[in-house]
Amino acid sequence: MRDAVHATPDAAERSPYVLTSALRTLQVLGAFAVPPHRFGLADVVAELGIERNQAYRSLKTLEAAGYLVQTDDARFEPGPAAAALATAAVRFQSASLIDLARPELDRISAETGETVHLFVRSGDRAVCVDRRESTQNVRLVSVLGRSFPLHAGAVPKAILAWLPDGERDAVLARLADLPGYTPRTTRDADALAAELAAVRERGFSTSDEDFDAAARGVGAPIFGPDGSVVAGLSVGGPSFRVGDDDLARFAQLVRASASEISRRAALAGRS
DSSP states (O other): OTTSOOOOOOHHHHSTTSOHHHHHHHHHHHHTTSTTOOBOHHHHHHHHOOOHHHHHHHHHHHHHTTSEEEOTTSOEEEOHHHHHHHHHHHHHHTHHHHHHHHHHHHHHHHHHOSEEEEEEEETTEEEEEEEEOOSSSSOOOOOTTOEEETTSSHHHHHHHHTSOHHHHHHHHHTGGGSOOOSTTSOOOHHHHHHHHHHHHHHTOEEEESSSSTTEEEEEEEEEOTTSOEEEEEEEEEETTTOOHHHHHHHHHHHHHHHHHHHHHHHHHHHO
16 A cells, blocks of 8 residues: 555645545545555554544445445455546546547447457556447447456456566566456466567467456557557457457457557647
């Protein structure tokens, strides 16, 4: 929690228009913005330096409002209200990227008939900000606004592969604490690092039942005007329908579209 917002007195707290207890509660909520996004009462007290009673009341207030939920081990983690707010913020900040990517999502959807996703990077997670549903009766089901860690799935791994070395290594160092979605989710840091190196070499990632036990897909990174990875594009479908030849075809489509979106983003950034 070292990057959390600390509850230290400042000019804002002394303002007659600021509710100090509300500000403290928002600072407690802000603490959950950094990994591992799950903290207990003692963690919040130690990090923010506030009284135990104040911290507990803030946590329970945030829980009552749906911004936090309490886990079985008496810790708290972000709840549905926090997810909805984060989604709104990410979509607002990503509006121009969504507009730039729209034609490519439409094109891939038309050419493959499978589910297409646009994710943006938000810290150490990938957030789904746009999608095209498959036209097939059996298809992948996606949820706008849902976020995922970067160690599994097509776009998350594509983003992770192109993070700066230090940020990528930090995710790999926490791999044991991240979810194991299926038996094929890579839980060994060295093995995942080798996979990410291969992703960078070929320009796309593959999700072969490592996130969903019945799904396969490919993803490619999207870069911002400064050359940093900011998002990713994927297409995928049920494993029984998506064979190796399909994955190879999808990879070429996704890589070309992601490159085109990156080009448009660079032009927009210079305009």
